[in-house]
Amino acid sequence: MSKLALRTYTLLQTATSVGLSALAWAVTGVRPIWNGSQPSDRQRIYFANHTSHGDFILLAACLSETERAKTHAIAAAEYWGKSRLRRFIAEDMLSSVLISRQWTSEAEHPISIMLSVLDQGHSLIIFPEGTRNTSDELLPFRSGLYNLSMARPDVELIPCWIENMSRVLPKGQFLPVPLLCRVVFGAPVTVAPGEERRAFLQRARAELMALNPRPDRDD
């Protein structure tokens, strides 16, 4: 790319990110609740419950502009890579990173793709349930969270509960209902010495669930 094209590209990305955050605020009035962690420029993996395509936009809207610029959401290539337009939106506009659920070569291995992002010093947003959840309970976590933490123990794992997005933009709908949303950021979770994969994943899931500010709600 020429210098000018590159600058236009970065400018466009920044504009999209600011515009989307403003839109997220206008629709959902989203506000962060820092409950156990604080905003920081440390390298982090934010892991959140997943019910809607709007989830990571909401989470990103709670970060500062500089944080947002170096935080990438991990999205499924099966959905976002389906057409050139979707890929453009996901990769170029939302600067998310696509991984394939049915990877074949080592280069497509989700963990190695995520590690390569971390090795650039960037942060990640991941949804360890692996898919958008339509049930009331959190789905069991995939092992990615554990593998990433074992490979890069210095990166903080921050649980983030995204409230209400399942009502704002349920799976299968494309127009959002403007309801108020909060994102609750919890205390960092770390793999205890000698902790087993499954035990850790269950604990991380429980920590995330415990952040739900209105657990008795059933909608």
Add this chain to the structure above:
Amino acid sequence: MRHEISILIIGLFVVLSTASVTAGILSMRAPKPLSATLVNLTQRINAWWVMVALMTVAFFFGRYGMTILFALISFAALREFVTLTHSRRSDHWVLLGMFGIVIPFQYWLVWTAWYGLFVIFIPVYCFLLMPAITALHGDTERFLERVSAQQWAIMISVYCVSHVPALLTLDVPGFEDRNLLLIAFLIIVVQGSDVLQYIFGKLFGKHRFSPTVSPSKTWEGLIGGLVASSLLGALLSFITPFSPLQASAVAFVACTMGFLGGLVASAIKRDQGVKDWGHLIEGHGGMLDRTDSLVFAAPIFFHIVRYFWTV
């Protein structure tokens, strides 16, 4: 009208400045760290400056300003109401319609002064058609609760609120082109009553009015607030088509309705297990926390003026 507006703006400026100075002196003298009440008081006064400034700006844009401002207030209020109450995935299109169709259409009716449809669009057409749509979706789980919450949401946040800008459509003989002042009167008297009840309650409050619904409301606050705001109404009669006595009577009715609105809003919040509707206005809570009294006062005020003062 310019004369009256100048007096109102100067009056509000003096009142708010006095409040800010008083809160400043109290904070300077009080032991540190400041008590929660004092911090909240300062936040509330600061928010009042912002709200009065926004209202003033909207005021200068006249009919446009008022209609748009109250449509936005309806939006914020409806968002808080729907967020708090139960809904299901199958309600998605009804909820979208409440924001995307009901609000714009109701305010279009206000704008075009189509009174006949304005008063029945929500209580008749929406009342019947929205549950029909919900039933057509086939999801009967907690059906009555869901459709009731939807009805309440649009009645409170859209229908009642829209009666404030609808005051501009009334033809009061001898009061042509001055209807904006009716809005100013209603808002100053009702919001003033909230503040006066708060002050009288904080200073003299002893006997709780309704401990099960709202522990902060006291008989002393209620009576002091209502008497003082009726006097305020009489004092403001020069901006209205009312005589001083009529103005205090109308103010009394509006503020009593406002008090009941606050009580009902508290009951809903208590039932849903929250303290505030939202966090839009620092120190006050959400939009509905600030407008609950106006919501109940506006339709009654509208109909009193319409019945007794229009031809």
